[in-house]
Amino acid sequence: MASEYGQDSLLSYNEYLKVPDLLKLQRPLSDPVSHDELLFIIIHQTYELWFKQILHELDATIKWLDEGRMFRANHALRGVVSIERILVTQIHILESMAPIGFLEFRDKLNPASGFQSMQFRELEFASGAKDEKILATFKQDEFAYERLTRRFNEPSLADSFWALVARGGFSVETDEDRVAATVEILSHPEKHAELYNMQDLLIEHDEQIISWRYNHILMVERMLGMKRGTGGSDGVGYLMTTLSKKFFPEIWEARTHLKI
Template structure:
């Protein structure tokens, strides 16, 4: 939000009235953004307070806000691809536009690791034990994003038993609903391709890749999906190195194997058919 609050005025005859700002309405910058609640959400567990715990809490809350935005954008992109042609704005263009925003946010997520790495291992250890059994493994929004992107893992609900009823419901809903990849395959089918199985989808992708003049929008979407996949992989790689820098081979506070578990996630691909396509070009 920009501008100076309370400076919007207009004249009606001889009467000057405030049209916006603090004098014209109850809504203010702080109330609109819920700043009192937002800025009261960082509560340190360490006693005496560890200097870097505020940084640790803030950066992870920021991550969760970005995850919320990513879910908003990826869900909208998926829904656009699932909508019938001719239902408003060009649905393929809109999905690509939203995914371009997703890419920018994901690059921001990677860059935010630099902020965490201004914290030394010694400073982190001042309050790390206070975190147990909390762990980044428990980020429901991050799992939602993986499920929605195409990497569904029903076993997560069994492996982690600290989920609230609402969180379990959200994850079950993500497991049941179409993924971004499902929506892209639907768009391929809407363009006249046979997409009954992975072999047919692979052939369709091959055709799209070799005739970009006829299938420009589909090719752009395929590239946008691959970019999403690549940036998610970049974040996982950057994250595991940061964890190893902070705690080495120690176990995670939530009982996971720490960096060992994180490294096991590095080969994950949302869209293996798009990666396999590279070998066929």
């Protein structure tokens, strides 16, 4: 009998990529189906797939940093940043949706929200921004809570970077030590070429996520104005408070102290 993957015993594109399965995963809740709900679902699913790939690369970066394999660590982190550049611009696709079209199906989403994106929180935790309050919000979701607890307890990208800096002969005990080490690295790029290149990629990773947050906020305000979020927050007001989150605050602060 012919299956949805075809009869041929040779591997096909559809079979390898499980395209028929993939195409079954977009299930609008509105009835009659609101035109823009398909875009809304596809864009979120696309983000989740890219988050999966980012986590794969972040895990590899941490492992290779710990092993002192700088070429591989650089390469993996470069991959993360390339994906993030796409994630920043991708949010604008949603702005093609008319605010009135979004309101047609928005109530159906309640109380689900991007706030509950497990993989986005994994990305934050794996990068170094761990937050017990956010972890606690996942307690009712066993699958997510287990993954996030593991990430919460594991060394992060920030931990691996500062351990690498310590192996380079710098003191990294306090925030001030870390700022001073980064000032030295920034002051003598050729002497500390590997650490210089790594801090440059790390600040880029931070910058891309902050840019994503900013673009997401503008898109949300364009759609909703100052309405409350489906997740229960006060919406744009809450999101603005997240703009100050940084994975590598010491690397940013070092710029303030740099002199020639």
